[in-house]
Amino acid sequence: MSQHEPHLLLQPAPMLRQGMNTPRAMLDVWLALLPATLAGIWFFGLGALLVLLASMAGALATEWAFTPASRRRAAIGDNSALLTGLLLGLTLPPGLPLWMAFLGAAVAIGIGKVIWGGLGHNLFNPALVGRAFLLGTFPIAMTTWAPSGGPFWEIPPSLLALPFQSPAYDALSSATPLGLMKFEQQGTALPELLLGNTGGCIGETSGALLLLGGLFLLLRRDFDWRIPAGIFLAAATFSALLSLTGDGYPGPLFTLLSGGMLLGALFMATDPVTSPLTPRGAWIFGLGTGFLVVLIRVFGGFPEGMMYAILLMNAATPLIDRYTQPRVFGRGGGRDRGEQTS
Amino acid sequence: MSLFNLFGGGFSHGVHPAGHKEQTVDRPIQRVPFMDRYVMPLGQHIGAPARPLVSAGEQVRRGQMIAEAGAFVSTCLHSPVTGRVRGIASERYPDGSFRPAIVIDADPYSTQQVEPRPAIDWAALPMEAFIEQIQRAGIVGLGGAAFPAHVKYAIPEGQRITRLLVNGAECEPYLTNDHRLMIERPDALLRGIEILLTKLGAERATIGVESNKPDAIEVLKQRIEPGQPVEVVSLPVKYPQGAEKMLIKAVYDQEVPAGQLPRDIGVVVNNVGTLVAIADWFDRGMPLIERVVTVSGPGAAYPANLIVPLGTPVREVLRFCGGLKEETREVIMGGPMMGSPVASLDVPLLKDSSGILAFTEAETARPPAHPCIRCGRCLEACPYFLNPSRFARLARARRFDQMKEIQLMDCVECGACTFACPSNIPIVQLIRSAKESIRHKKVEAA
Amino acid sequence: MAREQSSYESFIKGLWRENPVFVQVLGMCPMLAVTNTALNSLVMGLATLFVLMGSSFLVASLKHLIPKQVRISLYIIIIATFVTIADYTILALLPAVHKELGAFIPLIVANCMILGRQEAFASRHGVRMAVVDAAGMSAGFMFALLALGGVRELLGNGSLFGVDLFGPGFEPWVIMILPPGGFITLGLLLLLFNWIAARKRAFLAEVAATEREML
Amino acid sequence: MDNLIWIFISALLVNNFVLAYFLGLCPFLGVSGRLETSFRLGLATTFVLVITAICSWFLNTYILPHAPYLRLISFIVVIASTVQFIEMAIKKLSPALFKALGIFLPLITTNCAILGLAIFATNKGYGFTEGLVFALGAGAGFTLAMVLMAGIREEAELSDIPALIQGTAMNLIIAGILSMAFMGFAGLFSSG
Amino acid sequence: MSIGNGVKEPGSARLALSLAFAGFISGLAIIAIYEATLPTITANKAEELRQAVFRVLPGVTRIRKFESTPEGLKENPEARGEEVVYGGYDPQGALVGYAINSAGPGFQDTIRVLYGYAPAERRVLGMWILESRETPGLGDKIYKDAEFVANFEDLAIEPQIVAVKKGTRSAPNEIDAITGATISSKAVARIINEGHQRWKGRLPAPDGQPGIEEAEQ
Known part of the structure; x- marks a missing residue:
């Protein structure tokens, strides 16, 4: 009669859970971004670190300010705001005034996320909404690139511009490989693209380390591999075809390794919230993004198109999801066979 | 094969x-x-409950039929024990409800043998x-x-x-x-x-x-x-x-x-x-x-x-x-x-x-549920190729008709989606209650 | 139509409670297209005021002569006439502004607010009420235009009506004068409006509750 | 030919009627709740735009050089009556098509995208073919914006959008983000 | 518009009459305002054009409007459309150059350019943007940035104008592009080049220049 009689819970089945959870998935992305982030700071110096911090601070502050108190703890705790801040920061030029980075992150979280109802409800990648806003708002500051490889402790003067004031630039500014290609038909050597000692956004220059991070996420099954695969495939094919015409268009390798291609394809387009759920949808999303990137880079007005390509495909994601629902088991012809169950 | x-x-x-x-x-x-007392709910199978054939105080043998099938989709019940029917009462069912059941007190002196019976020439x-x-x-x-x-x-x-x-x-x-x-x-x-x-x-x-x-x-x-x-x-x-x-x-x-x-x-x-x-x-x-x-x-x-x-x-x-x-x-x-x-x-x-x-x-x-981040793990889990994530999203908005359109009723509630969900969303429970509401609505309409 | 509204109420309702932009969500097209500076907003607002008041006056005066079957066509002809007059006047007097507003002055014709007021109000009320209503609605529209144009010019150019406010060091927010800035700013203004309205409702409810308690 | 391609791409993407010129905002904000409806409205609008292009070319070539002051009135009257005439014709000839698209026609005639197209085509001095391509591009751009918006809105309905911003405010912000994304098309095919 | 569907009460005659009457009144009103504003508008436009031509053709005091016909340039003050150029003359009556309209796609929308062209030297004398929707603060520097506009004062047009990175201008046919607005800068160069391609065969060389003798006003 000494049986233990617990107060029984009525937690419904399934009792078992796969080990992964959402905050951890976010943390994984953090880890995967770490090498490229550190490389960015290494190349661009202390200033880059400050820009990243300003962006993350803006994201956290906005998330905190606009999330209802009841959900605040969870919203901050799921690491997603901080990740948005980091991702935005990585797509900013190293000499961007800190107030702009802060503002961009505020817009990213405010208009990109909170307004939609918070994590999981936004349909556009928040970091990219913030960046698109910044590029549209401060086109010059967002395309002026502090050179890499200077003394670590030296902070570009533009960084410290007072809020709402124009930054002052020192004469030294560099060009990105994409800018060189677009406006001066000048290539950049592959080793430099892989290593990352080029002009560009803080987190986008180091191809090899970004690939390493992507590999980590792939092994952890944290993203849908079809999306980057689709992007690489479409971009490489399109640019290969273009370069075959012999009109001096960049080849596939340059296309894949330059600009925000790797950062975008591996870490932004794969944001599960804003990309299609279905496997076929993921392919379409990836291929569409890859195509648009090259279209904008080669035929458009901007040297880089990754951000716009992803945002445009984000916009199409509800449609893609809708028309790529997998065929339900036991339903041969897809949906049209419809309502025979009861 | x-x-x-x-x-x-x-x-x-x-x-x-x-x-x-x-x-x-x-x-x-x-x-x-063998224990002292046995409870045989009349409806422990899918379909119509069984109809009791015994009444309180009656002696029953182990293996004796004590309730007959209530319909074609129904089946018979047999006494698990030799003893005496205590009565037909409302007894606690595993899901927490109370349902009619035949309660039998075991005969402590019985050998509890099932009487041998010649094999049936099937x-x-x-x-x-x-x-x-x-x-x-x-x-x-x-x-x-x-x-x-x-x-x-x-x-x-x-x-x-x-x-x-x-x-x-x-x-x-x-x-x-x-x-x-x-x-x-x-x-x-x-x-x-x-x-x-x-x-x-x-x-x-x-x-x-x-x-x-x-x-x-x-x-x-x-x-x-x-x-x-x-x-x-x-x-x-x-x-x-x-x-x-x-x-x-x-x-x-x-x-x-x-x-x-x-x-x-x-x-x-x-x-x-x-x-x-x-x-x-x-x-x-x-x-x-x-x-x-x-x-x-x-x-x-x-x-x-x-x-x-x-x-x-x-x-x-x-x-x-x-x-x-x-x-x-x-x-x-x-x-x-x-x-x-x-x-x-x-x-x-x-x-x-x-x-x-x-x-x-x-x-x-269970850690608190996080918002769905549409990671797609539930889609990869669902053996029926349904879209559990969408079910959960629609269920929250009480869009049951839309759920039906994407074949809610094909779901067998295996729970694979819920197992796979990193955000700890009780998908299968949401699906169950949506199905319940649809059935309820149908009954009301009929 | 529980009771006849006073002119003042009729005017004020257009400005706030039934604001054509913030509440009725009408006239979005000129609202967004021409509000990249406060001056443009002002001219657009005045043109709309002229057209709306003119056509409301005419429609209300002639309402007994207008056959029902062709009333919409007639309204449109009347409105288009006033728009053409406004168009040529602006072209003659303010050629620089006309260049900026361009096609959007003729597009006042397509502003559903104006046609809507004829159908919903001017054709059913006396001349005085119709004109007051038109003035109220136009004022409400102008208020929205100026709010949007003001914000956009202020952030997008650091100035208001062309007057530099923040000094030469100000970094303009270019996107504010571009289309996305128009959409987003108007969205946020609507949000602000909703918020104020909600606050006001909550306050009134509280007052009512307190009054009840005191009784 | 290059010119025509650019006119089309420009009206479709770079200077999208809705997202860059704010034309056709009423249906864009009002009717874009359902995908199906949005798509059909887009098609019907494209159809009316094409008719508008033809009418305005006709007016610009034969009437308005003599009476420029009649521009606005004649655009309105001619376009509206032509559309009405075609509406009646469709009703008679193809009831199915009328059911699919025709019911939208009266709605569209008062849409500022229509008048806007006529005025823009005139201001830009487009000839017949150019005007036609412009109308097709504008219509396709309108349809694209409508369909994207509808998809987003259908999805956003399931989101936890705060009550204060639901409705037009949210739709405007979505439009703003879309418009921002479309900025990526700036300069497309113009540097070639 | 909705033509009354039947012979109900007011009768279609009356409907038509009301519409016609309204149309008549409206027409009167419109013509009145048109007539009233026409002189001002014409004067405004002429003044605007003069300003523009003076900007692109320095030293000009008189302007004449020519139309290109199969037989060559003909003076026609009423000419409209694409086939129009303006001749600019100095006080002595000698042709300084032509002001030519050209348009083409820019970063956002069509850019309309007026440029001054000296046929004898085959040089561009000046450039003025008549119409553009380029990005404020960036692309709009093609007319707001005096430094960029100055590029076009005395610029060789052949073989063609080339926009190069700011500060690297080295040949007489090169212009400094605006930093950050390369596309807009290149667009202006391209639009002038295209205008030149279209017009170069049709503008009389110095000897065959349209004389000033028959000029009036």
Whole structure:
């Protein structure tokens, strides 16, 4: 009669859970971004670190300010705001005034996320909404690139511009490989693209380390591999075809390794919230993004198109999801066979 | 089929929960002693409840029919014990509700033998009589659904059964009752297969067993006589392989069209336990009055495989194997993926109770649900290729009609999506309540 | 129409409670297209005021002469006439502004607010009420235009009506004068409006509750 | 040919009627709740735009050089009556087509995208073919924006959008983000 | 518009009459305002054009409007459309150059350019943007940035104008592009090049220049 009689819970089945959870998935992305982030700071110096911090601070502050108190703890705790801040920061030029980075992150979280109802409800990648806003708002500051490889402790003067004031630039500014290609038909050597000692956004220059991070996420099954695969495939094919015409268009390798291609394809387009759920949808999303990137880079007005390509495909994601629902088991012809169950 | 197995076999999607079978896999089936009192709910199978044939004070023998089938989709109940009917009362059911049940006090002096009865010459029986016999035996699908077995054998005119598929997958973690049954009673199993093969006129039988039961596969292969149209197929371990249509897909690589039954493509699927029960009825006259149960889980003091008379209180079953550990938080009847929690230990063991599992804090603690980040793991888990994420999203907005449009009703509630969800969203519960609302609406409309 | 509204109420309702932009969500097209500076907003607002008041006056005066079957056509002809007059006047007097507003002055014709007022109000009320209503609605429209144009010019150019406010160091927010800035700013203004309205409702409810308690 | 391609791409993407010129905002904000409706409205609008292009070319070539002051009135009257005439014709000739698209026609005639197209085509001095391509591009751009918006809105309905911003405010912000994304097309095919 | 569907009460005659009457009144009103504003508008436009031509053709005091016909340039003050150029003359009556309209796609929308061209030297004398929707603060520097506009004062047009990175201008046919607005800068160069391609064969060389003798006003 000494049986233990617990107060029984009525937690419904399934009792078992796969080990992964959402905050951890976010943390994984953090880890995967770490090498490229550190490389960015290494190349661009202390200033880059400050820009990243300003962006993350803006994201956290906005998330905190606009999330209802009841959900605040969870919203901050799921690491997603901080990740948005980091991702935005990585797509900013190293000499961007800190107030702009802060503002961009505020817009990213405010208009990109909170307004939609918070994590999981936004349909556009928040970091990219913030960046698109910044590029549209401060086109010059967002395309002026502090050179890499200077003394670590030296902070570009533009960084410290007072809020709402124009930054002052020192004469030294560099060009990105994409800018060189677009406006001066000048290539950049592959080793430099892989290593990352080029002009560009803080987190986008180091191809090899970004690939390493992507590999980590792939092994952890944290993203849908079809999306980057689709992007690489479409971009490489399109640019290969273009370069075959012999009109001096960049080849596939340059296309894949330059600009925000790797950062975008591996870490932004794969944001599960804003990309299609279905496997076929993921392919379409990836291929569409890859195509648009090259279209904008080669035929458009901007040297880089990754951000716009992803945002445009984000916009199409509800449609893609809708028309790529997998065929339900036991339903041969897809949906049209419809309502025979009861 | 063999070609198909080259590619690894199995069905697409699904999940791989840890098996946890090692606790009981080597524990031979033990018989629990008889208890003082048994409770037999009248509606412990799918379909109409049974109609009681006994009244308070009546003496009943073990194996005596105490309730008859209430309809065609219904089945009979038999006394699990020799004793006296205490009455027909509203008794606590595992889901927490109270339902009418026949309560029997065991006769402490009885030997509890089932009176021997000559074997039934099943081969000579016409099909209708055979089906009636199965119903009389009270046999239901013992895999978990408790669907009256005879209904499956009533093949409509114009259809022909070509294959008998025996479900030995046992894909639910922790459970080993089917596994032990295959090892310990292979002959009864093969006998049941023989009976059904003959009566259904099917050409061959396949026993699908997940590859984590190599000893069962070995035993069965040895016992199959050369020339017998029976084969054993080893399947990759995956949940929910034991779901009828998934097993058919895994073994025959055929999809049963939505809204149709396996028999529509010429297949009858039966659980190993069901077939053993059929053999027991025809050979020994033993109706379904007991079943094999796995008692396991981190909260069980001594995990075991037991043969338990139906109607035995869960509390007594647990007591027999040492009770629950201090840290137990929850007790589940059935498997950990699809079973249901019990609110009290004073509920009877039923025909569909394949397991009694005790779970501790580690399994029951649920971190707060996070918003869905549309990671798609549930889509990859769903064996039916449904979109659980969308179901959950629509359910939150109470868009039940839209859920129906994307085939809500095809969901078998296997829980794979919920298992896979990193945001800890109770998808399968949302689906269940949506289905409930739709049915409710339909009833109101009718 | 529980009771006849006073002119003042009729005017004020257009400005706030039934503001054509913030509440009725009408006239979005000129609202967004021409509000990149406060001056443009002002001219657009005045043009709309002229057209709306003129056509409301005419419609209300002639309402007994207008056959029902062709009333919409007639309204449109009347409105288009006033728009053409406004168009040529602006072209003659303010050629620089006309260049910026361009096609959007003729597009006043398509502003559903104006046609809507004829159908819903001017054709059913006396001349005085119709004109007051038109003035109220136009004022409400102008208020919205100026709010949007003001914010956009202020952030997008650092100035208001062309007057530099923040000094030469100000970094303009270019996007504010571009289309996305128009959409987003108007969205946020609507949000602000909703918020104020909600606050006001909550306050009134509280007052009512307190009054009840005191009784 | 290059010129025509650019006119088309420009009206479709770079200077999208809705997202860059704010034309056709009423249906864009009002009717874009359902995908199906949005798509059909887009098609019907494209159809009317093409008719508008033809009418305005005719007016610009034969009438308005003599009476420039009649521009606005004649655009309105001619376009509206032509559309009405075609509506009646469709009703008679193809009831199915009328059911699919025709019911939108009266709605569209008062849409500023229509008048806007006529005025823009005139201001830009487009000839017949150019005007036609312009109308097709504008219509396709309108349809694209409508369909994207509808998809987003259908999805956003399931989101936890705060009550204060639901409705037009949210739709405007979505439009703003879309418009921002479309900025990526700036300069497309113009540098070639 | 909705033509009354039947002979109900007011009768279609009356409906038509009301519409016609309204149309008549409206027409009167419109013509009145048109006539009233026409002189101002014409004067405004002429003044605007003069300003523009003076900007692109320095030293000009008189302007004449020519139309290109198969027989060559003909003076036609009423000419409209694409086939129009303006001749600019110095006080002595000698042709300084032509002001030529050209348009083409820019970063956002069509850019309309007026440029001054000296046929004898085959040089561009000046450039003025008549119409553009380029990005404020960036692309709009093509007319707001005096430094960029100055590029076009005395610029060789052959073989063609080339926009190069700011500060690297080295040949007489090169212009410094605006930093950050390369596309807009290149667009202006391209639009002038295209205008030149279209016009170069049709503008009389110095000897064959349209004389000033028959000029009036």
